[in-house]
Amino acid sequence: MVQDFVATPDEFKRVDDHFDLSKIYGRYDFISRFGSFGSLFSTTDVALWGSYRKAANVSISKSGIAQISVRAPSPKDAHDIALFVLQDTIAHIRDLNQRERDDYTSAAKSAVADLEKAVSEDNRALQAFRIDHGIYLPDTYYTALMEQTTQLVLKRLDTSSKIAGLQGATPNSTAAKAFQSQLRIIDTMLAEVQEQKKRISAASARFAELETQHETDSRLLGEARTALLQSTIKASQDHYYIHEIGYPSQLNGAEYPLRLLSILVVFVISSLLLAVARPTR
Incomplete structure (x- = not known):
């Protein structure tokens, strides 16, 4: 449920309204930023939703523990978005429980x-x-x-x-x-x-x-x-249980973007363009 909720358009809309994701994702480098190669030069809300789903992931362990991972241009942005998503998820679970109680007792x-x-x-x-x-x-x-x-x-x-x-x-x-x-x-x-x-x-x-x-x-x-x-x-x-095990961490070391990979992509694209543009004899 946590995994599905975080990726829903409704949750994406709440996060976007609070943080302006297009502005945040636009601070990446030329290759990764929103509106460039990272989103295939598209700036639609569908493309922004796709970027959000790539940046906000939920993994579930065998014991049922959900781990929310958020990527952003800065540690503070990642931390703030992760905290918002976590609190919103907990509120959503509690709302579901309240609705279930109302259904049972109505x-x-x-x-x-x-x-x-x-x-x-x-x-x-x-x-x-x-x-x-x-x-x-x-x-x-x-x-x-x-x-x-x-x-x-x-x-x-x-x-x-x-x-x-x-x-x-x-x-x-x-x-x-x-x-x-x-x-x-x-x-x-x-x-x-x-x-x-x-x-x-x-x-x-x-x-x-x-x-x-x-x-x-x-x-x-x-x-x-x-x-x-x-x-x-x-x-x-008979209701859903959710307990907050760990608080969102704010790590200062950058994991993304992979600079060498970005340079390699630029090199390959440039080589292809040069090969196509070179006149043949």
């Missing part, structure tokens, strides 16, 4: 976000229900109404028994009339409790639906968060 993240939104909407619906009906838990309230109904029924039976006893012993008893008034109050309270029970029964079904939906979404949200954690762990286990 579906789980989307599911978590959707379910978090659903749970939030469920909470708002439950809150709106409680505000509209003035009840926090309909089941608990209904149980309280049932207990109140039982107490009122028992109270009514007791009052009715007292009225019957008083009327049997003393017709037109004043006390019996007082208990009858109390009985009417109990009947009114029973009627009100029955109406409240009917209202709560109708609302309980809607509350149960909202509560069930909230419980379901909350459970699914927990499962989605677990899936997201597992995806994150999987992404961390």
Whole structure:
């Protein structure tokens, strides 16, 4: 991957934008410089890319270690370009890892976000229900109404028994009339409790639906968060590793161009030109 990335047109463009390679490669001697014999007198971007690929090489050892070699007219140029390419390669590998993590976790993240939104909407619906009906838990309230109904029924039976006893012993008893008034109050309270029970029964079904939906979404949200954690762990286990073993060196001794080779090339070309130009008898 490192080998392929360094030679890509994209990386060449970034290096060229930062260093102006045509200007740097133009400082070679007449034979090697860009725009002369070195690039077959071409100054196109394709020719410059070719010169870059010749100057920036990556070799891979059997153990998987990549070595970046950069040639330039001066040690400083070679060092600066090598450092730039190394840092850009590391950044590219890290970007690939981040994209892979995003690919692994995108579906789980989307599911978590959707379910978090659903749970939030469920909470708002439950809150709106409680505000509209003035009840926090309909089941608990209904149980309280049932207990109140039982107490009122028992109270009514007791009052009715007292009225019957008083009327049997003393017709037109004043006390019996007082208990009858109390009985009417109990009947009114029973009627009100029955109406409240009917209202709560109708609302309980809607509350149960909202509560069930909230419980379901909350459970699914927990499962989605677990899936997201597992995806994150999987992404961390399956990614590209790159470690910087050595820092780009700045050697002062020139390795290129080979002066003797350049002189020999000039000599051969000159000899050929002289041989062609010499008149024949």
